[in-house]
Amino acid sequence: MQKTSLALPSPIEEIVFDYSLFYLKRDDAIHPDFSGNKARKFHYFLTHDFPEIRRVVSYGSPQSNAMYSLSVLARIRGWMFDYYVDHISGYLRDHPHGNYARALANGMQLHATPRPEILPPDTLLIHEGGRQSEAEYGVAILAHEIADWQQEQGIDHLDIFLPSGTGTTALYLQKTFKKLSTLHSPLSTKIYTTPCVGDGSYLRKQFAMLEPDEKMWPTTLDLPRKYHFGKLYREFYEIWIELQQQTGVIFDLLYDPKGWLTLMAHRDQMGQHLLYLHQGGLQGNESMLRRYKRSFPHVNKDTKR
Numbered sequence: 047m048q049k050t051s052l053a054l055p056s057p058i059e060e061i062v063f064d065y066s067l068f069y070l071k072r073d074d075a076i077h078p079d080f081s082g083n084k085a086r087k088f089h090y091f092l093t094h095d096f097p098e099i100r101r102v103v104s105y106g107s108p109q110s111n112a113m114y115s116l117s118v119l120a121r122i123r124g125w126m127f128d129y130y131v132d133h134i135s136g137y138l139r140d141h142p143h144g145n146y147a148r149a150l151a152n153g154m155q156l157h158a159t160p161r162p163e164i165l166p167p168d169t170l171l172i173h174e175g176g177r178q179s180e181a182e183y184g185v186a187i188l189a190h191e192i193a194d195w196q197q198e199q200g201i202d203h204l205d206i207f208l209p210s211g212t213g214t215t216a217l218y219l220q221k222t223f224k225k226l227s228t229l230h231s232p233l234s235t236k237i238y239t240t241p242c243v244g245d246g247s248y249l250r251k252q253f254a255m256l257e258p259d260e261k262m263w264p265t266t267l268d269l270p271r272k273y274h275f276g277k278l279y280r281e282f283y284e285i286w287i288e289l290q291q292q293t294g295v296i297f298d299l300l301y302d303p304k305g306w307l308t309l310m311a312h313r314d315q316m317g318q319h320l321l322y323l324h325q326g327g328l329q330g331n332e333s334m335l336r337r338y339k340r341s342f343p344h345v346n347k348d349t350k351r
């Protein structure tokens with residue numbers, strides 16, 4: 047049986063990478079099955095009553111962390127789970143692995159058909175990647191955990207960095223900190239992010255869908271080169287290995303390599319106190335690592351960037 051509670055607040059540790067000190071918020075430690083980020087975004091659905099709901103419907107890619115985490119949520123809540131994809135490769139269908147295999151084991155029904163436009167009242171719709179207003183609930187709890195710690199440590203100004211998919215987490219973090227600082231606190235906290243899916247203008251469109259007031263948006267940083275989501279890049283693999291060797295922490299292979307490369311490229315323009323948000327996602331590493339090892343067999347522990 048799956049564990050139903052989240053281990054909160056998640057710990058904050060100190061790590062040193064390339065001679066710089068970082069605080070690391072370990073949202074990867076929240077739950078063994080939920081990807082840390084999705085545990086925050088789906089927290090609302092885990093802790094509120096939904097007497098009418100019997101089923102959850104969502105859509106997106108057949109390997110996504112959101113899909114897998116929703117299968118865990120559905121199982122914990124005793125809901126059916128229908129998931130719609132535009133396309134699934136014959137290979138994946140015949141050889142289920144990674145998030146897809148685990149979601150199937152949790153009872154997910156996958157449909158490679160358009161999703162129904164009208165859903166019955168016993169059905170909860172979750173948008174792709176969990177981009178919806180209910181996510182604010184869990185992300186605000188995350189912001190308060192960090193704010194309490196910041197106050198305890200006496201850090202007047204804290205910069206926070208996290209890589210984005212839909213940008214939902216970065217947006218609601220910045221929004222909550224804005225509200226906190228106007229309320230009472232002398233502390234200031236600034237959120238930086240980088241787009242991993244699409245480019246900066248895609249990310250800003252995502253922000254706009256959730257929050258029209260641009261003053262609430264995080265600051266977007268990027269690299270000169272364009273990277274495509276889910277593709278393999280030697281420098282991604284190298285920094286992931288380097289991070290593990292220097293810090294002992296395993297990061298995710300989809301978002302964190304772009305995150306850390308962007309952060310290190312802009313390190314100098316940020317303040318002294320910098321916190322990186324580890325958003326979990328390690329369940330997805332299995333299939334990514336298999337691909338990386340096949341594509342870059344010679345990248346190993348002697349790697350120097």
Ligand SMILES: *Cc1c(COP(=O)(O)O)cnc(C)c1O
Pocket residue numbers: 081082083084111112175209210211212213214215216298301325326327328
């Ligand atoms: C889903 C996910 C993200 C992206 O979160 P958004 O709120 O969509 O920006 C980042 N990292 C991990 C590990 C994730 O699972």
